[in-house]
Amino acid sequence: MPATATRSAVTPETSTSDTITILDPRVIPPRPPQTETFSVGGPIAGKTVGLRLDTAWRSYIAIVDEWQQMLSADGAIPKVLWVGERVGPEAEVTRADLDEWSRLIDIGVVGLGN
Numbered sequence: 001m002p003a004t005a006t007r008s009a010v011t012p013e014t015s016t017s018d019t020i021t022i023l024d025p026r027v028i029p030p031r032p033p034q035t036e037t038f039s040v041g042g043p044i045a046g047k048t049v050g051l052r053l054d055t056a057w058r059s060y061i062a063i064v065d066e067w068q069q070m071l072s073a074d075g076a077i078p079k080v081l082w083v084g085e086r087v088g089p090e091a092e093v094t095r096a097d098l099d100e101w102s103r104l105i106d107i108g109v110v111g112l113g114n
Helices: 058-073 089-104
Strands: 003-010 015-022 048-053 077-082 107-109
Touching: 048 058, 048 089, 058 077, 077 089
Parallel strands: 048 077, 048 107
Antiparallel strands: 003 015
């Protein structure tokens, strides 16, 4: 939002008013939407934590490997699901796998949320 400064010069012969608009050169990005967070409602020990991934996002594989170790160290039971195709004949298998996986877990992580 530009700031406005007003300066008035009054002389016996004339009356003038100059307005100067000062622009802010910074780009202020819009605030990103807040991602909803959820609570496990207690200790994670003993909970089955599902981690879903696929072969398309290779860097996420390293994250899931790390999370498996951390969850196990905290007493959780990680259950990784590798999903297949989302279209075509394999999509039915993927949906069935997801349905079964969702019944077997207490908590599901399906991505980074970014």
